Amino acid sequence: MNISTKTKSTWCPGCYNFQILAGVKRVLNEKIKSEKDRQKWMIVSGIGCHGKIFDYLNLNGIHTLHGRVLPTCLGMKIGNPNLNVIGFSGDGDAYAEGMEHLIHAARYNSNFKYIVHNNQVFALTVGQPTPTTEIGFKDKTTPLGVKIPPLNPIRLMLASGASFVARVFSDIKQIEFVLKEALKHKGFAFIEVLQPCLIFHPDIRYKKAFYSLEESGHDKSSFEQAWKKAQEFDYNTIEKIPLGIFYQTKKPVFEEHFEQLKKLKAKNIGWRDVKR
Amino acid sequence: MKKINILFGGEAGQGPNILTHILGESLVKQGYYIFYSRDYQSLIRGGHNFNVLTISDEPVYSNEKKIDMIIALDENTIKIHEKNLGKNGIILRGKDKNMYFAGRMFKILGLDFKILEKELKELKKRFDENLKEARKGYENAEKQFKLDAPLRKKSAKFENGNQAIAKGAIQSGLDLYYAYPMTPATSVLRELAEKQTEKNFLTFELENEIAVINAAIGSAITGARAMVGTSGGGFDLMAESLSLAGMINIPLVIFLSQRPGPATGVPTYTAQGDLNTARCTGHGEFPRLLVAPGDLNESEELTNQAFYFAEKYKIPSIIINDKHLGESYYTETEDSKMIKIKKSTPLARHSGNETDENTASSCKQEIVEKRVKERMEKMEEIRKESKKFKTYKIYGNAESRNLIVFWGSTKGAILDSIKDLDCKALQILYLKPFPVKVKNELKKASNLILIENNETGQLGDLIAEKTGVFFKETNKILKYNGRPFLSDELKKEIEKRLE
Numbered sequence: 001m002n003i004s005t006k007t008k009s010t011w012c013p014g015c016y017n018f019q020i021l022a023g024v025k026r027v028l029n030e031k032i033k034s035e036k037d038r039q040k041w042m043i044v045s046g047i048g049c050h051g052k053i054f055d056y057l058n059l060n061g062i063h064t065l066h067g068r069v070l071p072t073c074l075g076m077k078i079g080n081p082n083l084n085v086i087g088f089s090g091d092g093d094a095y096a097e098g099m100e101h102l103i104h105a106a107r108y109n110s111n112f113k114y115i116v117h118n119n120q121v122f123a124l125t126v127g128q129p130t131p132t133t134e135i136g137f138k139d140k141t142t143p144l145g146v147k148i149p150p151l152n153p154i155r156l157m158l159a160s161g162a163s164f165v166a167r168v169f170s171d172i173k174q175i176e177f178v179l180k181e182a183l184k185h186k187g188f189a190f191i192e193v194l195q196p197c198l199i200f201h202p203d204i205r206y207k208k209a210f211y212s213l214e215e216s217g218h219d220k221s222s223f224e225q226a227w228k229k230a231q232e233f234d235y236n237t238i239e240k241i242p243l244g245i246f247y248q249t250k251k252p253v254f255e256e257h258f259e260q261l262k263k264l265k266a267k268n269i270g271w272r273d274v275k276r
Numbered sequence: 277m278k279k280i281n282i283l284f285g286g287e288a289g290q291g292p293n294i295l296t297h298i299l300g301e302s303l304v305k306q307g308y309y310i311f312y313s314r315d316y317q318s319l320i321r322g323g324h325n326f327n328v329l330t331i332s333d334e335p336v337y338s339n340e341k342k343i344d345m346i347i348a349l350d351e352n353t354i355k356i357h358e359k360n361l362g363k364n365g366i367i368l369r370g371k372d373k374n375m376y377f378a379g380r381m382f383k384i385l386g387l388d389f390k391i392l393e394k395e396l397k398e399l400k401k402r403f404d405e406n407l408k409e410a411r412k413g414y415e416n417a418e419k420q421f422k423l424d425a426p427l428r429k430k431s432a433k434f435e436n437g438n439q440a441i442a443k444g445a446i447q448s449g450l451d452l453y454y455a456y457p458m459t460p461a462t463s464v465l466r467e468l469a470e471k472q473t474e475k476n477f478l479t480f481e482l483e484n485e486i487a488v489i490n491a492a493i494g495s496a497i498t499g500a501r502a503m504v505g506t507s508g509g510g511f512d513l514m515a516e517s518l519s520l521a522g523m524i525n526i527p528l529v530i531f532l533s534q535r536p537g538p539a540t541g542v543p544t545y546t547a548q549g550d551l552n553t554a555r556c557t558g559h560g561e562f563p564r565l566l567v568a569p570g571d572l573n574e575s576e577e578l579t580n581q582a583f584y585f586a587e588k589y590k591i592p593s594i595i596i597n598d599k600h601l602g603e604s605y606y607t608e609t610e611d612s613k614m615i616k617i618k619k620s621t622p623l624a625r626h627s628g629n630e631t632d633e634n635t636a637s638s639c640k641q642e643i644v645e646k647r648v649k650e651r652m653e654k655m656e657e658i659r660k661e662s663k664k665f666k667t668y669k670i671y672g673n674a675e676s677r678n679l680i681v682f683w684g685s686t687k688g689a690i691l692d693s694i695k696d697l698d699c700k701a702l703q704i705l706y707l708k709p710f711p712v713k714v715k716n717e718l719k720k721a722s723n724l725i726l727i728e729n730n731e732t733g734q735l736g737d738l739i740a741e742k743t744g745v746f747f748k749e750t751n752k753i754l755k756y757n758g759r760p761f762l763s764d765e766l767k768k769e770i771e772k773r774l775e
Contacts, residue, residue: 062626062628063627071494075492079451104483
């Protein structure tokens with residue numbers, strides 16, 4: 001079963017989005033062997049360069065509006081809790097236009113997975129700063145340079161009660177590892193992917209600061225450790241940048257709070273199949 | 277029998293609602309026709325709230341300005357409403373318990389105590405205490421009104437418009453209802469939330485209206501029958517996503533309950549100021565249905581038709597009502613006519629971008645043009661099929677040269693006020709697609725009168741746009757103080773304009 005499409009990519013040559021796409025495909029190709037399997041998966045993407053991933057994955061779902069990936073994913077899980085849903089957002093989508101949904105998605109803990117392609121810039125609108133762009137960044141709309149310190153999404157997710165919080169680099173293997181772990185997790189999984197934009201945010205000095213949480217003996221079940229690790233990189237100054245799973249815990253899953261949804265889950269159907 | 281208007285007033289929390297409802301419900305069971313409206317402020321305790329209940333032995337759908345009895349749970353009620361008290365009007369005052377008032381009220385109206393006793397039993401709360409109080413009140417009052425024996429033998433529903441919307445949604449096979457609390461739409465959420473377990477569907481409140489509509493879109497993509505509900509401000513927040521829903525191929529039903537705006541306006545009162553926004557909101561051009569009920573059965577039926585068109589053509593359907601219709605109680609003896617709707621949305625790939633045959637984003641001119649045509653052809657199909665339903669209705673004297681034109685909740689006061697007048701009335705139920713056929717009706721009349729609960733006459737403008745027929749400025753009866761029309765007051769305004 002091929003989940004690729006024939007659509008010619010419009011990402012820039014060498015774009016790190018290709019790494020994310022390849023990593024996602026590796027994982028899903030293992031899961032999706034038949035048309036029947038394919039019908040069990042849904043993807044949602046937002047607006048920005050990341051959003052084009054929808055065109056390159058032959059799965060059902062929607063390439064939706066800017067910032068609205070999360071409530072759409074939640075609606076899909078409520079519509080049919082047996083569907084596997086993966087949401088893709090950019091940093092503009094997740095941390096600017098749709099910020100309110102991010103906090104609540106962590107609270108709801110619905111069982112879908114969320115990948116944020118964070119290139120620290122609005123790339124498709126040709127290079128404006130986002131909420132995670134470093135101080136001093138300049139472009140034509142911000143000639144005086146960014147003045148406001150960036151947001152720390154990892155800390156935000158930990159504080160909001162997310163049950164799975166990870167950050168990786170846009171590298172096939174890292175994507176593959178973290179998505180597999182996320183799919184095993186019961187509940188909302190937040191995965192941030194650090195992704196340089198070759199055109200508008202090409203600085204890859206941070207590569208030198210990377211180290212693996214998994215290899216450094218980090219205890220992902222400890223909220224305190226996760227909270228400390230999350231502070232090591234403030235998205236502004238580059239010293240140490242931990243990558244991997246910061247935190248994972250068991251929390252009640254949204255779909256399990258409601259008898260109506262539990263019934264659908266047990267019968268392996270969605271509302272569509274409920275006869276009235 | 278002359279109509280009797282009873283006003284129940286007091287501070288919020290004193291409980292005029294329960295008194296009003298007990299009287300209303302018991303009289304409907306006795307065979308009378310009851311209409312009552314609620315006037316309340318945006319506060320939880322204190323202030324001044326009141327309900328007006330109208331009793332008649334023939335169908336009644338509105339209140340009058342003239343009041344026959346004031347039940348005052350505080351002095352403020354008397355101060356404010358005494359000026360509308362008719363000759364031989366009665367004031368019941370005091371700080372006694374509610375059921376004491378109920379007892380006195382029943383005696384004054386000459387109703388058997390057993391009727392009240394039965395109602396108290398059905399309340400299932402503090403029966404013994406309530407009965408004692410009620411009996412005391414009944415014994416401490418004199419009969420002062422004579423109600424004619426009711427003519428109606430048929431049983432009747434006694435509900436408010438929002439209950440009818442909820443009922444219509446359930447009967448249309450609702451799976452999911454999403455909302456964020458906003459008066460006056462919230463009572464639909466409350467009504468549905470209460471019934472979700474019994475009827476096996478789900479209601480959920482999300483972080484804001486944008487999340488609400490996008491969750492509904494997500495659910496609709498999976499093939500679920502989804503609906504959202506809100507008022508003007510929340511509807512504005514949904515606007516961008518409404519445009520998305522109009523672009524992709526999914527069914528979505530939106531309930532919009534109007535209150536006076538702009539901005540926060542007067543949050544607990546009534547208006548018809550959102551016709552233009554419901555009809556036009558959302559960027560770009562896309563198909564939608566917009567229907568406006570004016571009573572209980574129309575609320576059920578048009579909700580059902582909104583689901584029908586949404587599912588068949590995969591479009592957003594909007595049901596528009598207002599606080600007056602949504603929260604007033606009506607007596608209805610007829611059954612609504614509902615159709616069964618099969619679920620038919622396949623799992624598929626959707627996009628807010630224009631897409632090619634491989635469902636990938638495309639900016640090719642042939643593709644763009646093709647997609648626009650495909651979408652707008654749906655509108656043409658809907659226009660044709662809408663003729664199967666009552667897209668407009670005619671009332672009154674069919675031969676009259678005077679034609680009153682209206683939409684939505686003003687129906688009650690209009691039908692009540694034209695009973696003895698030489699006029700005909702035209703109600704528009706489908707605002708999009710607009711039934712252009714009404715042009716014939718408009719042309720036949722020599723004197724057109726427009727009645728709306730807004731300042732600009734939005735239906736009048738829509739009619740002018742669609743038919744080229746204009747209303748004289750002096751023939752527009754427009755009320756925009758947040759209050760509904762009262763039939764005696766409205767009758768005078770209409771009489772001034774008759775030919």
